Each structure stands twice: as structure tokens, then as C-alpha cells.
Amino acid sequence: MKVKICGIFEEQTLIDLKEKEIWPDYIGFVFAKSRRQVKPTQIKPWLKHIPSTVKTVGVFVNQAIEDVINAPVHILQFHGDEKPEDCQLIKEQTGKEIWKVISVDQNHPFSIEHYRNVYERYLPVVDGFIFDTASKSRGGSGSKFEWEPFYHLWQEIEKPILVAGGIMKEDIPILKRYPIEGIDLSSGVEEEGKKSIPKIVELIEEVRRDDAVASMGD
Ligand SMILES: O=C(O)c1ccccc1N[C@@H]1O[C@H](COP(=O)(O)O)[C@@H](O)[C@H]1O
Numbered sequence: 056m057k058v059k060i061c062g063i064f065e066e067q068t069l070i071d072l073k074e075k076e077i078w079p080d081y082i083g084f085v086f087a088k089s090r091r092q093v094k095p096t097q098i099k100p101w102l103k104h105i106p107s108t109v110k111t112v113g114v115f116v117n118q119a120i121e122d123v124i125n126a127p128v129h130i131l132q133f134h135g136d137e138k139p140e141d142c143q144l145i146k147e148q149t150g151k152e153i154w155k156v157i158s159v160d161q162n163h164p165f166s167i168e169h170y171r172n173v174y175e176r177y178l179p180v181v182d183g184f185i186f187d188t189a190s191k192s193r194g195g196s197g198s199k200f201e202w203e204p205f206y207h208l209w210q211e212i213e214k215p216i217l218v219a220g221g222i223m224k225e226d227i228p229i230l231k232r233y234p235i236e237g238i239d240l241s242s243g244v245e246e247e248g249k250k251s252i253p254k255i256v257e258l259i260e261e262v263r264r265d266d267a268v269a270s271m272g273d
Contacts, residue, residue, distance in 0.1 A: 056230070056235070056237050056262050057080040057081070057236055058238055058258065058259055058262050059079060059080065059081035059082075059112060059239040059240070060082060060250075060255055061082075061083030061085065061112070061114065061219075061240065061241040062084075062089070062091035062195055062241035062250070063084060063091075063093075064085070064091045065250065068252070069082075069104040069105060070104055071252045072104075072252070075252065078105070078109045078259075079255070079259055080109065080237065081109065081110050081112050081130070082110075082111050082112070083111075083113075083114055083132065083241075084111065084113055084114065084128065085194075086114060086115055086118065086126060087114055087116035087135075087193065087194075089192065089194075089195055090248070091195060095122075095126050110129045110130055111127075111128040111130070112128055112130040112131075113131055114134055115131065115132065115137075116135035116193045116194070117135035117136055118135075120141075120145065124148055124149055129151065129152065130153075131149070131152070131154070132156060132185065133153065133156060134185075134187070134193050134194045135193060139176050139177050139181075142155060142177065142181055143180040152182040152183070154181060154182060154183045154217070155183075155185070156187050156194070156219075157174060157184055157185070157187070158187055158193075159186055159188055159189055159200040159205075161200050161201060167204055167207075171208060174212055178212070183214050183215040183216065184214060185217045185218075185239055186200070186216065186217075186218050187200075187219035187220045188200045188219075188220035188221065195241050197221045197241075197242030197243070198221045199220050199221040199222070202218065202230070202233060206233060206234070209233060209234045210234045215236035215237075216234075216236055217235065217237045217238060217239040218233070218235050218239065219238070219239035219240065221243060222239070222240040222243050223240075223243040224254070224257055224261050226238075227262055231265070240258070244258055
């Protein structure tokens with residue numbers, strides 16, 4: 056299972072991870088309006104700390120196309136109302152991977168058919184999906200949605216899926232049973248509003264624990 060740690064807003068977090076020699080598979084930067092917002096010019100000098108094996112992801116919510124195109128990241132994550140045509144255009148212009156976030160709103164009458172229709176519209180033009188809890192802030196809410204109703208839908212989607220929304224270390228054993236590529240978290244590895252290195256390290260170790268045991272048996 057892969058891990059994305061999102062919403063890095065201090066260079067020191069990357070320096071600390073480098074010192075610990077432990078990295079997630081993906082590091083995310085929020086370019087959208089947020090208390091975790093960073094600017095492309097601000098993060099450019101930070102990128103030297105990140106090994107080339109780790110992919111960087113930029114998070115956007117309905118932002119200007121120039122901002123998206125010029126972002127110094129490998130993968131573009133669209134967390135707003137970006138349409139399939141927008142994703143297609145930006146993919147053609149940048150050649151970068153595009154991940155579309157599908158917001159899960161369980162306060163309204165729930166229909167898995169609705170989510171099937173949404174993913175099918177994006178499937179031909181994106182490289183992966185993130186299922187996250189719907190919120191006013193559009194993300195980073197720290198709130199979970201119910202995963203169980205999505206099990207079969209995720210099984211049928213032929214592109215990588217990450218699950219986001221209030222995920223914490225305690226959720227890993229359950230999420231490992233789901234047909235997903237990985238998990239995406241931000242709030243769950245924070246302490247008093249800042250990224251916590253001990254929490255990030257524990258989380259990555261928990262995700263990789265059984266993988267290490269499994270490969271020893273090979
Ligand atoms: O982190 C934010 O502030 C944010 C703002 C706007 C859009 C997305 C944002 N974060 C993304 O939300 C998910 C889940 O975060 P959490 O674990 O529930 O805190 C993740 O993809 C963040 O990158």
C-alpha cells in the first residue's frame with residue numbers, strides 16, 4: 056500500500072524526514088487556499104531535500120490554468136470542480152499525471168450509482184482518483200467517510216485509487232483490506248496544526264510493516 060503525506064508547509068518537515076531516512080511514496084503541497092497553502096516559488100528550494108524516488112503532488116481547487124501548468128511538481132491533484140475537459144487540456148499541455156478527487160458527501164441520500172457516473176466521466180482522461188470526504192474547505196477536513204459502500208466500486212475502477220479524509224494510523228489494518236492503491240493523509244499526521252515527524256514515521260512504518268514480513272517469506 057502506498058502513502059501520500061499531504062499539506063507540507065514547512066521546509067523543516069522535509070529536512071527532518073531526510074534525517075530520519077524515511078519517506079512516503081508521495082509528498083503533497085497545497086497550492087489552494089488553505090492554512091497549509093504554499094507558493095511554487097517558496098517550495099522550489101525545498102525540493103532538493105526530497106529523493107528522486109518520491110513523487111511530488113500539487114493540490115489545486117479551481118485554480119488558474121497558468122498556476123497549475125507552472126507548478127514544480129510531478130503530479131497534479133484536482134480537488135475542485137475541474138471538468139474532464141480541463142483535465143484533458145492540462146494533461147496535454149503538461150504531460151503530467153492527473154489525479155481527480157471525488158468528494159464523498161454522505162449527508163445527502165447516498166447512491167453508489169452517482170459515484171459510478173462521476174468516475175466514468177473522468178476515467179478516460181485521468182491517471183488516478185482520490186476519494187475524500189466532502190467539506191466546505193474542499194479538503195484537509197480531517198473527517199472520514201464510510202468506506203464500506205465503496206468496496207465493489209473501487210474493485211471495478213481500472214485506475215489507481217487513493218483514499219483520503221481523516222485517515223489515521225489506527226485505520227491502516229482495515230484499509231489494507233480494500234482494493235486501493237494507497238492512502239492520502241494530512242490532518243492525521245499533525246499535532247497542534249503542524250506536521251508531526253513521529254506521527255509520519257509511525258504511520259509509514261505501520262503501512263510497510265506487513266509488506267516487510269511478506270517479502271521476508273518470499
Ligand atoms: O489540506 C488542505 O488544507 C486542503 C485544502 C484544500 C483542498 C485539499 C486539501 N487537502 C487535502 O485533503 C485530503 C485529506 O486531508 P485530511 O487527511 O482529511 O486532512 C488530502 O488529499 C489533502 O491533500
